[in-house]
Amino acid sequence: MPVSRDFKVGLFIVCTAAILFLSLAYLAVGKGFFENVHTFTLSSKSGDGFTEGMPVVFSGFNIGKVHALELNEKGVVLIKIKIPQRHIQWIKSDSEFILYRPLIGSARIVVNSENLASPTLDENMIPEVMLINDINDAIARIEPVLERIIQIAENVEQLTRVLSDPKGDFNRTLANAEKITANLAGKKSLLEMAVSDEASVKSVHEALKKMQDITVRLDDLLKKTDEQLYHQEGTLPQVNAILKDLLGKLQRLDKTIDNINQISTDTSEGMKDFRFLRSDIDDVVNAIDGVVKKIDGIVGSKKDLEFKVP
Template identity: 50%
Template sequence: MLNKNAFKVGLFVVITTFLVVMTIGFMVYKKGVFEKVYTYTLSSKSGENLTLGMPVVFSGFTIGKVDVLELNEEGVVLITIKVPKRHIKWIRSNSVFSLDKPLIGAPKITVITENLNSPPLSPEAIVEIGTANDINEIIKRVNPILEMVNRIAANIETISVNLANPRGDVNKILRNAEKLTSNLSGKPSLLDMAVDDRESINALYSAMKSTKVITSQIEDTLKKVDAMAVKTDEKVYGREGSLSLVNNILKDLIIKLQNLDATLANVNTISKDAADSTKDFKLLREEIDGTIYSIKELVKKVDDLVPFKKEPDIKLP
């Protein structure tokens, strides 16, 4: 039994130690403890937020860490980073280094490499790092919102003051509303609420009663008008209706008016001529007479065609 216990203890110690050694070995291998490490130098105007051991991150993966921080003679902070051999492929001559200060979590140096085919970064080169500050960015974005919130708060305060003031607008409105409500609650009907005069209300009631009679009369009239309209439609819009005749006459009239235009042009010429001389005055008079006569004839025809025109009233020159 004792030997059994000793065997079990031995087994436990050996297996556990083996597991621990394997885990540590795997860790050491994966972390590249014995791997060759390359050193690059970065520069920054300020050493703020820079710490020893700070991770150097590429695409979210830690590829190195800050090894040394020192201040040179020009007052520039020199940051020496160490990158294992297997990760140097991510650091090229066009790589951009920036100090990333996230809102949550520790600051880190982020590497962005646009073109991975660029030549590798020389270990002698000193690259300046930029700063990406999440907190300041957020503060910048939040500032206008805060201003807006401040304005809203000021307005709310004004409203609150107004509410608190017994002579304020809001209280006035509330008082009026109260008065109105009490008035309305005392009236027997909506009409009484709207018109505060008993005689007017009675008149309105009688008018409403007579409206019914008027409505029935109007209905009859409308029926008659409808019948007349049907007849008128036939007379006016039918094939033999007045409207087609009027159309024909109007066409004729347009032609004649064109002639008249020409005549008037002649009249103008003649007037001009008459101003110069009155030699052809007689001849001119005859022509005018003739024209007026023809117009008279035309108007008569129109009068005959349009029956509802009471009195033709054509003023002659």
Template identity: 25%
Template sequence: MTEPSANPEIPHAEAKAAGLLLLTLLLVLAFVGYVMQARGVFDDNQHLLLVAENAEGVAVGNDLSFSGFPIGRVTRIELGDDGKAHIHIDVPLRDARWLRSSSVFTLERGVVGGARLRAYSGVLDDPQLEDGARRDVLIGDAASGVSELVATMHKLIDNVARLTAEESALSATLANLQQFSATLNGRHGALGALLGNERDVARVLAALEESRALLVDARASLNKLDAALVDVKAITGNARAASEDLDALRAEVDLNLRKVSGMVDELNRKWPFARERELKLP
């Protein structure tokens, strides 16, 4: 009985290996072709030249975006004869319709991250941007203000340090305020805080005591005046009553005089021996 071979032969092994290698190569080529197609290598492109003061943060392969979508790619960056950065961009023809003659291009640099190239087309009815057009780039650099911001912060910190120093006016004001608060909590309270020394406080308190004594005397005088006014009112009432009695007496006297005058007239009329009819009273 024969033993089986340790390495059995595979029929057509060379052909199968060659087929596997060929299949792998085809897959690699297909993948490369797909990637190149996706990257727009086989697309017809429109060339665009952007001119900027500097190209810091811009690298080959960066996208040119429009409304948040990439429509072009940086292919080359060079220093032009005018001393400015020339950024060459290829835009596929299918996306070139978004670029107009009035389009504006910006280069934005953030504090964190790389630079971003963006295109803005306000009026899409304008003529389409021609191939090989040259446009200037507006640069918005957020990091450029960092140095100025740091300098401002240094000034602010210096000002705060001067304000909080022991010999500063703010420290003196706070010390005076603390002393004023302590005086308010003292024996004489707000009066001592306003006058500032014990002598003036004593004078004011003495003046207040004198004023209080004067007020007490004035109150007693007013009470006496009230009593006198009551007496005057009573006297006035008695005088009014006496005046009323005098009026009644005068009326009675007038009545009696009229009666006497009538009696005299009657006697003069009836007196027989008189030459004159009238009787004159002495």
């Protein structure tokens, strides 16, 4: 059966339209066009860093984006985020929302859900977004370092200024050093170099001579002292004699102490006897007591042994 051209054209158009429609539908489904989208509202004191279309990330995956930013009557920024139905299970009532602004890369809202068993966030709840700001942190850390570098630079500048000043301390010191070396080169002796005056050099010489005289006299004195101390009738022999005498006396004292020791041992032995004596006396007293009791018993003169207050 011959097919007409019209029919062929019609079939082509219909097929093309169907393919176009199907591919569009496929794209729309793939992009989540027909998916149910949930809107949650977050709040922040400052809208700084938030932009529309900013991604919302859970565990490094995009699960939604910022849809709109609003400022309510209290001055609080409301951030509306849209989360498709398939990602709704990551948004929990106790989730934390953090605005993370890394040093490199674009800012994003990070969702942290510790407890995945808790219920899904109610769309009427408005949790607050916390801020983590890498840039500011880095700046805050670098600031004191920069201050120190500035100080060091200032000090270096001051140093170079002082060094380069023709009337400054450093140049004066150099000039003085020069003078001193010139002076030293012109003197006769090391002493003169130090004192820079001939008269004082002389007086130093005289003083040295006097010192020599004094040492000679001191020698004499020491000889005399030696004689006084170590001569046969000097002090030391006498001290020796006294010490020997003392030694003899101490030896005799040793005997006395031995005697005392002996006496104390004898006494302690005697004290042992005392204990026996004491027990003997007790025995005698008890025996007499017994006799008295027996006599009392025989005579029958026993008193009435009732304890009474007088």
